[in-house]
Amino acid sequence: MDNREKALDVIGNFRIDGRLVDLKVNTQGHINSTFVSTFDNDGVKTKYTHQKINRNVFRKPREVMENILAVTGHIGQKVDALPDRDRRVLRVVFTKDRMPFYIDADGEYWRTYVFIENVNTYDRIPSLNAARNLGRGIGEFQRQLSDFDGSKLNITIPHFHDMNLRYRQLQDAIEADPVGRVAQVQEELDFLLSQKERGCRIWNDFESGRLPNRVTHNDTKMNNVLFDPETDEAVCVIDLDTIMPGTILFDTGDMIRTACNTAEEDEQDLSKVSFDSRMYDALVTGYLEKAESFLTPLEKDGIKESGRTITQIMAVRFLTDYIAGDVYYSIAYPEHNIVRAHTQIALMKSMDEQWDRF
Numbered sequence: 001m002d003n004r005e006k007a008l009d010v011i012g013n014f015r016i017d018g019r020l021v022d023l024k025v026n027t028q029g030h031i032n033s034t035f036v037s038t039f040d041n042d043g044v045k046t047k048y049t050h051q052k053i054n055r056n057v058f059r060k061p062r063e064v065m066e067n068i069l070a071v072t073g074h075i076g077q078k079v080d081a082l083p084d085r086d087r088r089v090l091r092v093v094f095t096k097d098r099m100p101f102y103i104d105a106d107g108e109y110w111r112t113y114v115f116i117e118n119v120n121t122y123d124r125i126p127s128l129n130a131a132r133n134l135g136r137g138i139g140e141f142q143r144q145l146s147d148f149d150g151s152k153l154n155i156t157i158p159h160f161h162d163m164n165l166r167y168r169q170l171q172d173a174i175e176a177d178p179v180g181r182v183a184q185v186q187e188e189l190d191f192l193l194s195q196k197e198r199g200c201r202i203w204n205d206f207e208s209g210r211l212p213n214r215v216t217h218n219d220t221k222m223n224n225v226l227f228d229p230e231t232d233e234a235v236c237v238i239d240l241d242t243i244m245p246g247t248i249l250f251d252t253g254d255m256i257r258t259a260c261n262t263a264e265e266d267e268q269d270l271s272k273v274s275f276d277s278r279m280y281d282a283l284v285t286g287y288l289e290k291a292e293s294f295l296t297p298l299e300k301d302g303i304k305e306s307g308r309t310i311t312q313i314m315a316v317r318f319l320t321d322y323i324a325g326d327v328y329y330s331i332a333y334p335e336h337n338i339v340r341a342h343t344q345i346a347l348m349k350s351m352d353e354q355w356d357r358f
Helices: 003-011 061-079 128-144 163-176 182-194 201-207 249-259 277-291 297-324 336-353
Strands: 019-026 033-041 044-052 109-114 214-216 225-227 234-237 244-246
Touching (some): 003 019, 003 033, 003 044, 003 109, 061 128, 128 234, 128 277, 163 201, 182 297, 182 336, 201 297, 249 277, 297 336
Antiparallel strands (some): 044 109, 214 244, 225 234
16 A cells, blocks of 8 residues: 555544545655645535654654644644634644544554645745745744743654764764775865864753753744745744754754755855855844844854854764765765765855854
8 A cells, every 4th residue: 555545544534524525645845755635525625734754754753743732732822813823833633533643554653734725835045035034934933932841842853953962973983984985085074073162062052051941943944934925924834843842043053054055955066055144134134023032142142153053063964974874864876965065064164254244
């Protein structure tokens, strides 16, 4: 039975009114198997998103769903009075047994959301105004959760942004050198090892308690935010699988890293890779409009550094995987991970060259 046939079998276990009239595969995501259904209930058509949770990535699906319910419930209370509340927060559909997931015969976990309609998504930021709106959207998401105790959430992927751990993993890969690649990447290693102390500052400040323990999304790229098609306002942050406790600087950092790179994450021509300081200014201006009221002084001071730090952690992870023989990230060609590492290193260097200008 393929995933589509499984989805057809699973959908009937959720509390959905009406008759199934359409089911399409959604190929936009890269981790979970996703389908969009349409139900007709006395002439009223409603769409739903169904996902089989990838247990190779999310090994604690129950805890993932507990986090999502806690966060969406909290945001739901904040937006309940708004006329378009259904666009402002993900809505989990429960099973007929009142569970937020269904376990199929193979032990796979499935979930269902109400599909959010009348919104736009972007894979790349099309303008400075869009960057401001992205910043506002992430800032509003954090503001809505600023009174939620992040320590109450499950840690579903331990030490996700622990730079000390990432450097230990890099060192382990260097010592093992399972496919004989260390000699080829000495220049990259020299640079990243020289940056270790600076890269660990944010994690160390979080671990020591100097940075507050808040709710973090951990994947704040452009296509995880939904925008109003008329106003371009960010209305909802989606893809909540990596919601965990952490410092919000993880989220500002990933937002900056993904929004301000002038090239793709795996661009082979490094002359195209640079840090767009105008995009950064627009992004952070919009972000602070929504978030400045609850940020601590240390959090505000760390926003700029956070972009470099998350770029560095990705460079370390890509290089580690290349040395280890490409065991974690999917690759399209043998050099894919080292190309990714080169792009992140180039972005770090471009930030440093412009550091006093943004």
